[in-house]
Amino acid sequence: MNTNTYQRYKDPKTCFIPTCSKTDLKNPDLKFFTVRKELKERWCQMVGRKCPSRALFCCEDHLNFEEDLENYGQWISGAKPRLKINATLKNFSKKPLTAINMNMEDRPSTSSAAGMQIDSAIQCDKRIGVSNKYVMAQAKTQTRATQFRGRKIKERVIPSRMMQLPNTEESPNQSPSLFGTSNFDSSSSAQQEHIEKRGREHLLKIIANKPKLFLGLPKSFWWIINFIAQECSCLAFHIILTFFKLKNNDSFARMSEEFQMARSTIRLVFEKNVVVLSTYFQNCIYLPPLTEIKKKLPLAFKIRYSNVQCIIDCFEIQIEKPSDPEKQAQTWSQYKSCNTIKYLIGCTPAGYISFISQGYGGRTSDKAITEWSGFVDVLPLNAVIMADRGFKEIESLLSTKNGKLLRPPSVFANQKMLKKDVIKTKVIASLRVHVERVIRRIREFHMLKPHSVVNNKHIKYLDDLVIIACGLSNLQNPIIKDV
Incomplete structure (x- = not known):
């Protein structure tokens, strides 16, 4: 058969x-x-x-x-x-x-x-009384012969037994299938568009039920999509596409099949709305006053370090290897052993992101990023900052605002640490881990994973993507439940 x-x-x-x-x-x-x-x-x-x-x-x-x-x-x-x-x-x-x-x-x-x-x-x-199917085959041969100059085709003699066969031509509303003939609707294209539209609506309904899983947005803040669409004069569907790409890092080809849209259209929507959303979520990242910070201060900080206003650290995101040798050298990270973009992040003891810098090459030191990013300009007078050992050289920068740096004591090769230095190192490390938890929350957006290998075409949008991720992270629940 x-x-x-x-x-x-x-x-x-x-x-x-x-x-x-x-x-x-x-x-x-x-x-x-x-x-x-x-x-x-x-x-x-x-x-x-x-x-x-x-x-x-x-x-x-x-x-x-x-x-x-x-x-x-x-x-x-x-x-x-x-x-x-x-x-x-x-x-x-x-x-x-x-x-x-x-x-x-x-x-x-x-x-x-x-x-x-x-x-x-x-x-x-x-x-x-000849079958119409045979006539259609002859007409098709004559039509193609008018397009090309070829040899003459002799007339085909029809056997007498074929003259007696009944008309078995299938109607135009039927098409062959595995289980016999099936009806063929002339409005198949309209049905296809209707099916694609219903599939897209079904996917959006699933996303609306679990926005935290697909977009990184808490369900209680679902209303913010329509609010941003009205404020920024864009479509709510385009905002969902941008969040979906940032959260899941699906390729444009795969998103084209999921949302039943052209791949080039999704790329244009993503690149256009990333800049718009970063401008909005920039307002969600700021350093609260000291009184507000103390109201939500975790219990572990109240005992010894109740004056800490900000915890800082750096994180890196791997990118594709640039073709320019100079850019290769600037973005090479000895710590990650790959080409990366480096960011300085600051958060309150409760885990609220209060500062995010621009992206710098992975070769840049922590002190240089702290100086060039303008972090010191944001701090108030007499601020207390907690950091790792790698930020020991920023004490001179904080002295301009009479600030204080809390970090683990330095370690020397031929000198044994004192008992009190060991205890202080463990205490600061246990408190400073909150900024690592904040960075881990940002890594939940798959485009910002350590080894996501960002495409060279998207590097110019990486700063905007980090700002959007930080803004969405601030809308989520606190990292410490007892706050």
């Missing part, structure tokens, strides 16, 4: 510009747009070709989405694109018409000349 299913032949979409040979088969990542009737003749004159009667398509390399699409906002959300009447072509070169192009433009269409041949053949076969 032959279980193969057959589909009708469909011509690939080809860019109508003669100097552009891109098709949707060779370039599946490109988007092709239908040229409006009002633009066909004018655009064909611009590129130097004859204007045909059939539909023309133009690839995205010659268009600007925001300027040339009437429904750009709806298109990003999945609607059918529509070009403007005054849309202009870009990045093309004019090519004069040749004899070959003229012949290709004047080739007969299957909807006109071939249709007349099929109709006449059917009328003729009704008189002699």
